[in-house]
Amino acid sequence: MTMTQPHYHGTELWNENLDIATRVEWLLGELTLDEKAVLIAADTPAIDRLGIRPYSMGHAGSPIAQPISMAATWDPALVQLAGTATGEHIRRGFHAGDVIRAADNGDGNAASPHDTTPLSGLTCDIAVSPAFDPRWEGVEYSFGEDPLLCGVMASVYIAGAQGTPISDNAGYRFDNVNTVAKFGDFSVDDPLRVCGALAAFFLGEGCGTPEDITVDARNRREYFLEPFRRGIITGNASAVETASSVVNGTPERFDPRLAELVHDSYGIHGHVVSDEHAVAQAVVDGRTPEEAVAAMLCSGVDAVRDDPAVVERAVHDALDRGLLAEADLDVAIGHTFATKIRLGLFDARPINPYQWKQGRPGTMDPVDPTATAERLEAEQLVLLKNNGLLPLPIDGHRTLGVVGPESFIAGVKKAVDQCAGAVVGSDIDVVGESDRSRAVDLALDVDTVAVVCRRAQPDVANPRTIAFPDDERRLLQDILQVNSRVIVVLLTERPVCIDWEKAAIPAILTTAALGSASEGRTSAAALERTGRTVGRALVGDVNPAGRLPMTWYGPGGSVGSGLVPAGIVRDRASEPRGVDGPLDDDGDLYYDKVPDEDDFDIIGTGRTYQWCRGPVLFPFGHGLSYTTFDVELAAPLNGGRRLDTTIDHSVLVNLRVTNTGARTGDDVLQVYVRYPRELGGGANEEVKPVRRLIGFERLNGLKPGENFRVQMRIPLENLRMYDVRKEGFRIPYGTYQLEVGSSSADIRLSLPMQVRGEKPATRPVHEWIAIDHWDEMSGAALVPSRPLMGQEPGRACAAVLEPGAAEARLTFRGFESTKEGRRLRVAGERRRTDDGRTPIHVEVGANVIVADGDGAFPLPPYTTALDIVLTGPAKISGLRVD
Secondary structure (H helix, E strand, O other), rough: OOOOOOOOHHHHHHOOOOOOHHHHHHHHHHHHHHHHOOOOEEEEEEEHOOEEEEEEEOOOOOOOOHHHHOOOOOOHHHHHHHHHHHHHHHHHHHHHHHHHHHHHOOOOOOOOOOOOOOOOEEEEEEEOOOOOOOOOOHHHHHHOHHHHHHHHHHHHHHHHOOOOOOOOOOOOOOOOOOOOOOEOOOOOOOOOEEEEEEEEEEEOOOOOOOOOOOOHHHHHHEEHHHHHHHHHHHOOOEEEEEEOEEOEEEEHOOOOHHHHHHHHHHHOEEEEEEOOOOHHHHOOOOOHHHHHHHHHHHOOOOOOOHHHHHHHHHHHHHHHHHOOOOHHHHHHHHHHHHHHHHHOOOOOHHHOOOOEOOOOOOOOOOOOOHHHHHHHHHHHOEEEEEEOOOOOOOOOEEEEEEEEOOOHHHHHHOOOOOOOEEEEEEEEEEEHHHHHHHHHHHHHHHEEEEEEEEEOOOOOOOOOOOOOOHHHHHHHHHHHOOOEEEEEEEEEEEEEEEHHHHHOEHHHHHOOOOOOOOOOOOOOHHHHHHHHHHHHHHOOOOOOOOOOOEEEOOOOOHHHHHOOOOOOOOOOOOOOOOOOOOOOOOOOOEEEEOOOOOOOOOOOOOOOHHOOOOOOOOOOOEEEEEEEEEEEEEHHHHHHOOOOOOOOOEEEEEEEEOOOOOOOOEEEEHHHHOOOOOOOOOHHOOOOOOEEEEEEEEEEEEEEOOEEEEEEEEEHHHOOOEEOOEEEEOOOOOEEEEEEEOOOOOOOEEEEEEEEOOOOEEEEOOOOOOOOOOOOOOOEEEEEEOOOOOHHHHHHEEEEOOOOOEEEEEEOOOEOOOOOEEEEEEEEEOOOOOOOOOEEEEEOOOEEEEOOOOEEEEEEOOOOEEEEEEEEEEEEEEEOOO
């Protein structure tokens, strides 16, 4: 029987032969103003006459593994497979819902647009904010502490989930990786399997959610925004979700930089959706619903996550008050419907290759999710320490005791069933006196004992700690007294301070693969699967090759208590002048100072491997193997030619890697750079990281004696840094050290690399300098402000005295040596304190300068650097030298 096609299939919206822009333009011309108002919410109802069905843009599927676990593989090809498996799972679930509805309708066809229940969305989101502090909750939702690693992993995961190509126009090019989605030219009309969304723009999961955050220009652009830029430009993400964070006094959903960066600079082909309960939260903060919705749309948000009825009413009220125009609605709806059309939701003939027909898959290239999850489990295992105890010998006379959860022990037993050695388990999860006694008795009866420590997770009462639990440490100490062959297996998603364990325990393995968010990370199934993988590693069936995506700090217990440095922190602004301290390898001072976990000044507080100059327990990128590798240069760097950023776009690195050990294994090549000392910089030179990751590649399955030639083409843009004097990015001029290592602290090969880049800029004269473009700061917070002359409103902010601080010091370097009569002006608000003192003064060296009658500060000749010091009620948005 011939089915009658719905009338709307003849419209331009449903004509799959037209480009998306034409289809969207037709839709905007057909929609009434009332219909447009209901389409601003993330959860939208049916519009029957156009065939628009209910849909939810705010519901996202869970990944098959946590991001921190995927990052530990350092294997982009595998992470891309994980994205593909997750995208296929979400698409199957979406169409399974359609099949159920069709059965309910009784006609065997797709569900009617009259169905008012929103369809579960086709969204696959992933958090990409770097996790710079191990004390934060949500570390497991991040790809680690490095912006390149986060950006690359997010890009390949999103590309895999969406089924779209990885763009070759930015980011890191994996020349030797057999990726699922190929590199190629991206098209705005490319079909989507799911909508890949970058979650929590730009500070969210992995960074915690303090009430208000101060972030300066350099940290924002160089560190926090970089993974999002890569995810959009390289991974072609089709959506961004705002974070609930408040940055420099502005909630991220209202930040005008959303439109400036996401839509304009990064050029997303898709939409921006707000965080949950966005209107309700704004009302709590003092805005009316219509003011909140209007501010979001004007800032670049396209879909608002809140009660649809509240959003619809707010849109009408905003239109009535003149806060919004219909054109603003058109922009937002155009973005969201471009995504929906690419998903195949409006094709009269289902041509989307990921579309299902009556419950049957379309032309997909399916990925086995179980096999992918098992491979992720194996590749992310990190061998932290091994004095030769592992892998365990396989014979009929050895016994292995396992102290840990029953499900984990069952997994270990399954893994070694084929081995002649026996596994004896002791189900000890919550450690008490009787439990320790049982564990010690077990250790006496076996040759080797493996102790599973899964309580090295955030303490419920004190989550902001990296301390190893005291009771688990006592257990290990008791066992070590009766059996020296002890293996510790850490089940942890974050760095843990295991200084005693590192010194005393012969072998330590760590795994972050504790199951997906959907199955529960402590479920019996997840523990058994992890136990099976760890068991294979214990007997050598799996050769660990995971690498740490975060630095492990120590020694001691709680970073937040002030007892233990979270790395050795450089804090020049608060260093006592003339006080000597220990020197790092560059001859710079470093001090034992613990940064506040709510301090987001990564550079100033010396956090992550890039800026930490003191000793750590295990460096970023660390991970051992049961075999050894040799790395050598296979051809002159870049053909022996100096790089010129005006004509060159990448550096060519040819390496030869040889497995010099007795076992097959994987190696992870990590390429870092050390920046040049710039001529003429001196004391005014911009601070540069210790080293920075610019490329990496995992080589799988190198056999003993096998050598492999690797060609890495690394974009020069990976060298760029944000120059606060220029107020933009540049690649520094000079001789770099290009380093190839097995971690950020274990460098195997170091080569000079000359780059004709951009020389350092000097700060402008007669132009306003935004206050957040300081070189260093202490004691200040940033709040919203009126823009400076010529400054875009979205970039405006002002420095104030941080609550509880006696003074705030903002250091600005890099001025051209001043002439006689130069004066410094500051923009903002200031009033005298109750005792009549002015709340601002300027320091140039030993000179303390107060304002003259015009409110300006006379500068001595030859000034190249100065400090603005706040000691009371003042609000400073900028400075200018005249």
